[in-house]
Amino acid sequence: MLLEVKDLHAGIDGKEILKGLNLHVQKGEVHAIMGPNGSGKSTLSKVLAGHPSYEVMSGEVIYEGKDLLEMEPDERARDGVFMAFQYPVEVPGVSNSQFLRLAYNEKMKHTGGEELDPLEFNDYLKEKAKIVEMDPQFFKRSVNEGFSGGEKKRNEILQMAVLEPKLAILDETDSGLDIDALRIVAEGVNKLRSADNAIILVTHYQRLLNYIQPDFVHVLANGKIVKEGGKELALELEEKGYDWVKGAAV
Amino acid sequence: MTSATMETLFGQCFRDSIVSETDAMVKALREEAFSYYAATGFPTVRDEDWKYTNVAEIAKGEWPCTQMRTSLPDDDPRPRVMLENFRFGRNGFTALNLAFADISVVVIPRETSVAEPIELDLSAAEGEMASPHVIVIAEAGSKATIVETYRSGGRGLMNSAVQIVVEENANLTHYRVQRDAADAYNYGVTEVTVGPAARYDLTSVNLGGAISRHDIDAKLIAEGGEIWVDGLYMLSGSQHHDTHSSIDHTVPNCNSHQTYKGVLNDSSRGVFNGKVFVRENASGTDAQQQNKNLLLSNDARVDTKPQLEIFNDDVKCSHGATVGQLEDEELFYLLTRGLPETLARNLLTYGFAEEIINKIEIESIKSELDSMVLNRLGTEI
Ligand SMILES: Nc1ncnc2c1ncn2[C@@H]1O[C@H](COP(=O)(O)OP(=O)(O)O)[C@@H](O)[C@H]1O
Ligand SMILES: [Mg+2]
Numbered sequence: 001m002l003l004e005v006k007d008l009h010a011g012i013d014g015k016e017i018l019k020g021l022n023l024h025v026q027k028g029e030v031h032a033i034m035g036p037n038g039s040g041k042s043t044l045s046k047v048l049a050g051h052p053s054y055e056v057m058s059g060e061v062i063y064e065g066k067d068l069l070e071m072e073p074d075e076r077a078r079d080g081v082f083m084a085f086q087y088p089v090e091v092p093g094v095s096n097s098q099f100l101r102l103a104y105n106e107k108m109k110h111t112g113g114e115e116l117d118p119l120e121f122n123d124y125l126k127e128k129a130k131i132v133e134m135d136p137q138f139f140k141r142s143v144n145e146g147f148s149g150g151e152k153k154r155n156e157i158l159q160m161a162v163l164e165p166k167l168a169i170l171d172e173t174d175s176g177l178d179i180d181a182l183r184i185v186a187e188g189v190n191k192l193r194s195a196d197n198a199i200i201l202v203t204h205y206q207r208l209l210n211y212i213q214p215d216f217v218h219v220l221a222n223g224k225i226v227k228e229g230g231k232e233l234a235l236e237l238e239e240k241g242y243d244w245v246k247g248a249a250v
Numbered sequence: 251m252t253s254a255t256m257e258t259l260f261g262q263c264f265r266d267s268i269v270s271e272t273d274a275m276v277k278a279l280r281e282e283a284f285s286y287y288a289a290t291g292f293p294t295v296r297d298e299d300w301k302y303t304n305v306a307e308i309a310k311g312e313w314p315c316t317q318m319r320t321s322l323p324d325d326d327p328r329p330r331v332m333l334e335n336f337r338f339g340r341n342g343f344t345a346l347n348l349a350f351a352d353i354s355v356v357v358i359p360r361e362t363s364v365a366e367p368i369e370l371d372l373s374a375a376e377g378e379m380a381s382p383h384v385i386v387i388a389e390a391g392s393k394a395t396i397v398e399t400y401r402s403g404g405r406g407l408m409n410s411a412v413q414i415v416v417e418e419n420a421n422l423t424h425y426r427v428q429r430d431a432a433d434a435y436n437y438g439v440t441e442v443t444v445g446p447a448a449r450y451d452l453t454s455v456n457l458g459g460a461i462s463r464h465d466i467d468a469k470l471i472a473e474g475g476e477i478w479v480d481g482l483y484m485l486s487g488s489q490h491h492d493t494h495s496s497i498d499h500t501v502p503n504c505n506s507h508q509t510y511k512g513v514l515n516d517s518s519r520g521v522f523n524g525k526v527f528v529r530e531n532a533s534g535t536d537a538q539q540q541n542k543n544l545l546l547s548n549d550a551r552v553d554t555k556p557q558l559e560i561f562n563d564d565v566k567c568s569h570g571a572t573v574g575q576l577e578d579e580e581l582f583y584l585l586t587r588g589l590p591e592t593l594a595r596n597l598l599t600y601g602f603a604e605e606i607i608n609k610i611e612i613e614s615i616k617s618e619l620d621s622m623v624l625n626r627l628g629t630e631i
Pocket of ligand 1: 017037044
């Protein structure tokens with residue numbers, strides 16, 4: 001088991017948002033977590049990534065047999081956990097390539113891989129950028145600064161491509177994308193999908209799942225998984241709306 | 251300290267040297283400036299403008315005087331006029347500068363684009379005072395870059411003045427890099443006058459010195475002028491830096507932009523005082539000013555005072571100042587990419603400083619400053 005979330009209760013500022021969430025993820029699987037706005041999707045993503053503002057009240061998260069909640073965010077990342085942000089952060093003054101090379105080399109230090117110098121890394125990055133059809137001119141620009149919404153999302157997937165995580169949590173990577181950008185991002189994710197990793201797609205809409213076929217769909221409402229099924233559940237949800245499952249929750 | 255003892259610090263020296271000043275006009279100016287200094291001495295914290303910058307330890311020092319030098323062209327009256335208009339009465343430093351000035355003139359000829367940067371390398375020897383006074387005339391339609399570098403190796407007193415005129419349609423880029431040793435003292439004033447449709451772009455980087463202060467006095471005196479007055483002060487240990495700037499819109503339709511950033515570690519102290527004046531008839535002015543400070547330690551401190559004084563309604567102005575720590579969300583973002591916390595913090599601090607350093611278009615200077623910043627942070631990237 002790659003990831004096991006057991007009866008997770010978590011929240012922020014003393015307010016409980018996740019109210020007993022369970023999730024099992026194996027390598028090679030793609031899980032979609034769908035839910036209406038405010039259901040706790042980003043909270044789950046941030047708790048898994050280790051955001052310090054979120055508080056875990058009870059429950060367990062086991063990642064590769066380790067207690068994930070005991071690990072610092074950077075340790076989690078070096079150990080293969082990646083979260084693509086719903087709202088990627090701008091980092092003025094730091095170029096994309098500097099940032100990515102540092103992150104890549106930190107991971108290599110951890111895994112015993114070979115670190116790359118700026119020239120070597122540039123070649124590596126160019127190859128990875130093809131996955132999301134990103135123009136190399138973005139390498140020199142400050143991280144996400146002045147990027148359009150779609151460019152930021154693509155940049156998140158580029159980071160995923162560079163860091164090759166074992167567990168990627170993509171928080172609403174489809175939101176704010178036009179249809180072309182959506183296709184590019186989705187194809188990028190499909191290329192990165194493998195038997196050695198797992199992806200958790202967090203999304204409000206079904207449309208991303210037309211491009212990336214999930215193995216499992218979980219519906220989150222009010223901090224709990226209220227329905228689970230295969231990819232056909234997403235279509236059913238699209239048809240009937242979230243009120244249908246919200247009803248199922250009670 | 252009484253004015254009598256202050257006078258004796260430099261008095262004998264001044265009387266010995268002034269006899270060899272052969273230029274009557276300059277001689278009169280030097281004498282006038284010296285009397286001013288003798289009467290007022292160095293500024294003290296009782297002066298409103300020097301409230302946060304205490305130069306008592308400079309005033310206490312014995313600074314053997316340096317040789318006066320005057321090299322003014324015979325056939326060009328402009329430098330003399332500029333010298334006469336130099337506001338030596340700004341404070342004791344400026345008065346002392348003119349009294350002992352080592353005067354030189356740089357003229358960028360009209361309609362000429364100078365590819366090579368014009369370098370001014372300035373330093374004060376250990377235990378000595380240096381008083382360079384540089385007059386720069388960027389003639390109409392010219393384009394050039396000035397690189398003014400301070401690099402005192404020890405505890406010397408740099409007391410400089412640079413007077414600049416940017417004539418019609420001229421474009422002057424000015425990099426001012428103060429990278430003195432950590433025990434040096436540095437005072438400098440930059441006076442700038444910007445003419446019709448002319449452009450002046452300053453990037454001032456302050457890294458060194460025990461006590462340093464830079465006074466900037468920029469005036470837009472004809473329509474269509476544009477100025478950028480940007481800077482960085484990055485301080486650690488017990489360093490103290492003060493930037494006082496005044497940007498004066500005296501005519502309609504000019505732009506000014508100012509971004510100053512401070513990075514303060516340990517028990518260092520920064521002062522930013524930025525005045526922007528928009529005079530009564532300066533309609534169509536666009537003036538933006540901001541000062542952002544990053545405090546890396548609880549003992550560091552900054553006193554910031556951006557000030558807009560607007561006497562016209564038809565203007566677009568903004569100003570603001572922030573003093574704070576690194577953004578938590580930015581830090582978290584870097585952590586989630588696997589950067590250890592110290593590296594993440596250093597990278598963000600570097601990025602903060604880079605916004606200013608990135609303005610520098612001379613690659614060798616930019617990369618040297620990059621390394622100095624990283625070095626200061628004790629990190630490699
Ligand atoms: N910083 C916060 N402080 C207080 N409440 C928050 C905070 N962030 C999110 N919430 C609340 O938690 C709930 C779940 O939010 P979130 O996890 O962002 O949902 P989703 O991503 O599914 O839209 C919402 O009711 C939201 O208002
Ligand atoms: Mg969300």
